Amino acid sequence: MALNVYNTRTKRKEPFVPAHPKVVRIYTCGLTVYSAMHIGHARTYCFWDVFRRWLEYRGFHVISVINYTDIDDRIIANAAAGGTGMLDHAEQVIASFRADCRALAIKDYAAYTRATDFVAEQIEAVQALIDKGKAYVVDGEVLYDVRSFERYGELSGRTIDSLQEGASGRTDATERQRKRFFADFTLWKPSKAGEPSWDTGKEAWPSGRPGWHIECSVMSTSTLGQHFDVHGGGIDNLFPHHENEIAQAEPLCGHPWVGYWMHPAHLQLLDEDGKPIKMSKSLGNVISIPELREHHSADQIRWFFGVTHYRSSLAFNWQLVSEASKGFDKVKRAVTTLEQRLEQAPDEDLKIPVQGSYASLRGADQAIPRERESFVYGQYGEASARFIERFIAGMDDDMGTPKATAAVFDYVGELFAGGIEASDDVPSLLAAYRCLTRHLWVLGAELPNARLYPELAVECVGGAERDNAGGGREAALAGVIDKLLELRQEARKAKDFAKSDQIRDLLKDAGVAVEDTPKGPRWEVS
């Protein structure tokens, strides 16, 4: 078994073989920065993050690039409405995008390219397309001659003849008059008065701004090279954006330009009756990332996304996220339980003896992840081995996160049934803890404790903050809670249940949930 992914270009699942055996280069179409990202974008970007994490788990080094489209009519319009310039407006949206990504535990990309930083390269590419007879100039505007590209439509599975003019209801009559063919698209166009404009030094098209499609083709090849492994974007980008990108890039870079095209499906907002509704500003139903985070942790949100396969459209309403969150909470309780069982263990016991049992289950070329020997150990070793097998098989099958989450549930059930709540077997507990958190990390749920799993904790987006969070004030509060629980234990011992329940209620009112376990009380902030 090896990783297989669904390639939109071939409409098949294919073995994933990057151009370089150890390095994967990914370009993702990012945000047009006219307004902040919303849950729909979140679904897409979280998928890319899981994909990247899975590749890293698999031992690849990933170079991922995402772009900001910061030249766009809507940016200009929104900037004007807000009384700022286009670039200032873009700057603000980019800042909120980065904050939102952190809030969702999306790992940093190697590069975030901005269209305005690549204008010179775009001008060069446009000229090259003109020179190759792929583009023509009309009144200072450069248009791509779609009919000159024989493979046009191949990616999205259509033919030029099957396109219906105006079917999207968004065509512009005056633009149509300039085009030789209705599907021709803009590579470069003159700016209107007051809009940002760049000089090209070309006689026929002396100034203006680039079209949308050329931005991505140029940014991707400028950063990742003439050929790279994965090009992705939301399914809405499939046509015309990615089709046009291929039409631009292949005459310049060669065919095939990109190894794998991947397109996550959309998130679909549902109303109270369960009917799909359009998320739009005018309806006032756009859900932002801060709003989402008010109700759910990043881990819960990531889990919710993972339960549905990335190529299926995902229904969203608060009810559905809450149900998924409840499922995740059970998983988290297993992590918390293991953590608490290990809390008292001295540092010298937190080293896992290595044993090669798992390696023997697979061929040497499948020796993944690198830490596997430390996971398959002790009392829960067999359950862990089964879990890892299922998890890998699920993920390898075109990023089957639903299968991976199901494997996690079964594993967690086995750990509880195996008595983790009452166990003092530190090496076994630690191995299970690391096994579980390592795989949850792949799905974007970042739970490792820095003391118990330092190598993984540093991989986490919120790692540094999490480590510091334990100090100072919170530690003091924890001390108070522990003190109250001591009093409660004394009361329980004396069978003064009125008093013990009173303390529990008191803590509950303060947002601290108390549970009694065979090994004493356990609390968590709810």
Next chain:
RNA sequence: GGCACGGUGGCCAAGUGGUAAGGCAGAGCUCUGCAAAAGCUCUAUUCGCCGGUUCGAUUCCGGCCCGUGCCUCCA
């Protein structure tokens, strides 16, 4: 009109040519001073409808019905 993708238990959601993962919700039991948590057991003779291929189809093929997306700048 064209192209694409879907229709699986109350809800969400995997899946395979050989007899339906997992989660949520629900019921019972165990444990517990109680609660919570956890565990165990139960909950689709059935996978939109109709044909066909097959020893056998939810899974392959054909038709139909329903839904969604796209067909020039929405992740």
